[in-house]
Amino acid sequence: MAALWHTLKPDEAVIQLRSDSERGLTPQEAERRLAEYGPNALKEAHKTSPVEIFIAQFKDFMVMVLLAATVISFLLGETGDGITIVAIVIMNAILGFMQEYRAEKSVETLRALTAPEAHVLRGGERQDIPARDLVPGDIIDLEAGDRVPADCRLIFQTSLELEEAALTGESTSVKKMVADIADPNAPLADRTNMVFMGTTVSRGRARALVTATGMSTEMGTIAHLIREAVEDQTPLQRRLEQLGKVLVILSLLIVGVVVITGLLRGEPLYQMFLTGVSLAVAAIPEGLPAIVTIALALGVQRMIRAHAIVRRLPAVETLGCTTVICSDKTGTLTRNQMTVTDVWVNGQRIARDADEGVLSGPDEATKKGLHHLLRGAVLCNNARLAKEDRPGDGTGQGDPTELALLSAAVEAGLKPSQLARQFPRVGEIPFESERQRMAVAVKNAANQSFVYVKGAADVLLPRCRFIELNGQVLPLDDVRRRDVMLANDAMARDALRVLLVAYRPLRLDDAEEHWESELVVLGLTGMIDPPRPEAVQAVVQAHRAGVQTVMITGDHPNTAAAIARQLGMLDAGDQVVTGRELDAMTDQELDRRVDRIRVYARVSPPHKLRVVRAWKARGHVVAMTGDGVNDAPAVKEADIGVAMGLTGTDVTKEASAMILTDDNFATIVRAIEEGRAIYDNIRKFIRYLLSCNVGEVLVMFLAAFMGLPLPLLPIQILFVNLVTDGLPAMALGIDPPAPGVMDRPPRPPSESIFARGLGTKIAFRGILIGVSSLMVFALALGPWGLGLREARSMALATLILSQLFHVFDARAEDRSFLEVGLFSNPWAVLAVLSSIAMLLAVIYVPWLSQLFKTDPLALGDWLIVFVASAFVQLLAAVRDVLLKPLRRFNRATVRS
Incomplete structure (x- = not known):
């Protein structure tokens, strides 16, 4: 079935498929073809079993490290620690399993979009059969409200229009025709003699020949693309995997050195083995994945309150380093609702007040002319608004263009239902695509009759002889006729869909064929699917944050460019490219130009995938927003796929990593801010955890190197790990996000988690923690003459307090803890106080002191411990106090 059906005449297509346009296929032939082509359904790809998905969760390198730490903990007899680690591993595995299992359902959801029934001719009889039983060559009937069950070539149609936004991205209903199209390479949206599976008939009726079913349809092509799309690891996943490998290698090296050094000094093998495995547990921050998960989960909860549902936790962090947003236009950047934005009446163009959401004339005469124009648009209309008491709410039943006219009338203060009662309809000449106009006859309470007509200006204007200006009916001379066309052309250049509205008094003897002659021009209406007001500001905020916005749409290039200009997306030198032009580009040319192309128009699903891949190939982190079925493959291919929750199809939602419950583009910008803040927090507790672990390992390593007794026993090492790696790191x-988080560019996708000096800060603070703890231990044993147990107690207290004070330093990379504010994160204060309480318990509670082999410390001991632990904070406080007057002077100088 490789024929270009849109290039064939209807009878040629029928002959090629060996069918009959009047009788359809025989039941026997239909049954034979069903066996040959298979059911009209989207096939499921081979799916990984749930057991395989679950087992795969344990193949992650960091998970293997956690399992090794579990074995070590059990060998030490630390059953509680081991059970905790196992619980963390299982929790992460379950989360990963649920996310992957749900993602696999995207193609299954796509299958649900196919129509459940079809009206088909079989052997000359009209039957309603399950859509899955359709075969190529079947003849089907389509009516308003039907979902198209297969790809079809039209045989005949009457005023047929379809909603194809879910497939092509076209924002308005598409008028269909029967005539063949000569261009074999016509884009999908321009094949107006074809209808496609999954689209909806919004108006009219038709008879059509089924040309493709199941996986051979355009919907089937999308299903193939969804399966082929590759989901890469997120930057966070890559960073954590690299971090895990580094930690394991360093831990094994350091532990090996400590154990070998101890053995060479004559320490017992068993004790050095216990010390080695204790250090391994301390060096590997086994709580890191859990803390990352908790940080992401808390961020997800905040995002839900901000109308964003995250389906995959790492997507939150990925948003934080997004550099490009490839956005669908319809329903994402725009309202997905045709709106009258301009009218031309009384010889002047009036724009809709976007802030007030109304159309209004500047003077009384123009206001009256506007009301007459809109009254004609309301009466010559077959749509119905859902609510007339809510200006701006254009939802309802009927053609989107007619709904827009009704909504404009409501905004201007008119009531469509009231007008329908005041001017009952007495006749109608329905709209047809060949005529490009519609006419209705009405009468008023005085029994006067009028005809109102609306249609394309170039078709309707030759039928007009008069024009209404300032309440007067004047002849439509050449000058006035030129003014009307100039206004029409100006609106069209702004990508507005323009309709002319006219009327005439109706005499009793006027035949229907004379209704559309000698008309009086009332004015023009210009409509478009306008940008969301929030989207305009969101695009500006994204640009300030270093994030580029690219529009990818199936709409006409002029319409797309006009919307892009209103959104502030098109600057000098930026380009608009159509799908056909994209096809003509080589990959190398696209790679050269992709940075300058801001709008892609008249594109198909493969085009969207190609654009996303082109950006990714240049090293960008790409977010793809979408709502229609046609967006699903690119949404899945992108680093972060964002689906619309209100207008989005289930397919796109299942393929996405995040769903916007308010369909608000601004929510994406808020999500980017949240993602950046979460990544900053991940860096904070990585800085804190690794500094602490470096200090713990270093104090043991240096003691062994210097020939000192072990400063900490294995159980004390594990206790330090417990009180410092838990609540403080979670806090x-x-x-809260740092000020100006959205005023900096995105971090490079290839950036190491230790970038921007984080590795140096970790090493420096870890050395200070380790050296200060060892210094207290050595002085207690030497000059101060304390016993080994009391010296170890002081070393234990110094090591723990040094790490707890570091919590406040780790909260900011470029400011001191006083500048950040000690109580700006009350949870950090509570976590530190809780850990201090646990430290005091193991020193002063007798049975805990016996278990952890500690001695009570005197007030003088605590003074030494405090100074050794907090001297960095003390120096920072002194520096801030001394520099504060200078900073105040500098600010005053700048203001002056």
Whole structure:
């Protein structure tokens, strides 16, 4: 079935498929073809079993490290620690399993979009059969409200219009015709003699020949693309995997050195083995994946309150480093609702007040002319608004263009239902695509009759002889006729869909064929699917944050460019490219130009995939927003796929990583801010955890190197790990965003998690923690003459307090803890106080002191411990106090 059906005449297509346009296929032939072509359904790809998906969760490198830590904990007899680690591993595996299992359902959801029934001719009889039983060559009937069950070539139609936004991205209903189209390479949206599976008939009726079913349809092509799309690891996943490998290698090296050094000094093998495995547990921050998950989960909860549902936790962090948003136009950047934005009446163009959401004339005469124009648009109309008491709400039943006219009338203060009662309809000449106009006859309470007509200006204007200006009916001379066409052309250049509205008094003897002659021009209406007001500001905010916005749409290039200009997306030198032009580009040419192309118009699903891949090939982190079925493959291919929750199809939602419940483009910008804040918090607790772990390992390593007794026993090492790696690290994960988080460019996707000096800060602070703890231990044993147990107690307290004070330093990379504010994160204060309480318990509670082999410390001991632990904070406080007057002077100088 490789024929270009849109290039064939209807009878040629029928002959090629060996069918009969009047009788359809015989039941026997239909049954034979069903066996040959298979059911009209989207096939499921081979799916990985749930067991395989679950087992795959344990193949992650960091998970293997956690399992090794579990074995070590059990060998030490730390059953509680081991059970905790196992719980973390299982929790992460379950989360990963649920996310992957749900993602696999995207193609299944796509199958649900196919129509459940079809009206088909079989052996000359009209039957309603399950859509899955359709075969190529079947003749089907389509009516308003039907979902098209297969790809078809039209045989005949009457005023047929379809909603194809879900497939092509076309924002308005598409008028269909029967005539063949000569261009074999016509884009999908321009094949107006074809109808496609999954689209909806919004108006008219038709008879059509089924040309493709199941996976051979355009919907089937999308299903193939969804399966082929590749989901890469997120930057966070890549960073954590690299971090895990580095930690394991360093841990094994350091532990090996400590154990070998101890053995060479004559320490017992068993004790050095316990010390080695304790250090391994301390060096590997086994809580890191859990804390990352918790930080992401808390961010997800905040995003839900901001109307964004995250389906995959790492997507939150991915948004934070997004550099490009490839956005669908219809329903994402625009309202997905045709709106009258301009009218031309009384010789002047009036724009809709976007802030007030109304159309109004500047003077009383123009206001009256506007009302007459809109009254004609309301009466010559077959749509019905859902609510007339809510200006701006253009929802209802009927053609989107007619709904827009009704909504404009409501905004101007008119009531369509009231006008329908005041001017009952007495006749109608329905709209047909060949005529490009519609006419109705009405009468008023005085029994006077009028005809109102609306249609394309170039078709209707030759039928007009008069024009209404300032309440007077004047002859439509050449000058006035030229003014009307100039206004029409100006609106068209702004990508508006323009309709002329005219009327005439109706005499009793006027035949229907004279209704559309000697008309009086009332004015022009210009409509478009306008940008969301919030989207305009969101595009500006994204640009300030270093994020580029690219529009990818199936709409006409002029319409797309006009919307892009209103959104502030098109600057000098930026380009608008059509799908056909994109086809003509080589990959190398697209790679050269992709940075300058801001709008892609008249595109198909493969085009969207190609654009996303082109950006990704240049090293960008790409977010793709979408709502229609046609967006699903690109949404899945992108680093972060964003689906619309209100207007989005289930297919796109299942393929996405995030769903916007308010369909608001601004929500994406808020999500980017949240993603950046979460990544900052991840860096904070990585800085904190690794500094602490470096300090713990270093104090043991240096003691062994210097020939000192072990400063900490294995159980004390594990206790340090418990009180410092838990609540304080979690508190850092919920730190509020730093000021100006959206005023900096996105971090490079290839950036190491240790970039921007983080590795140096970790090493420096870890050395300070380790050296200060070892110094207290050595002085207690030497000059101060304390016993080994009391010296170890002081070393334990110094090591823990040094790490707890570091919590406040880790909250900011470029400011001191006083500038950040000690109580700006109350959870951090509570976590530190809780850990201090646990430290005091193991020192002063007798049975805990016996278990952890500690001695009570005197007030003088605590003074030494405090100074050794907090001297960095003390120096920072002194520096801030001394520099504060200078900063105040500098600010005053700048203001002056």
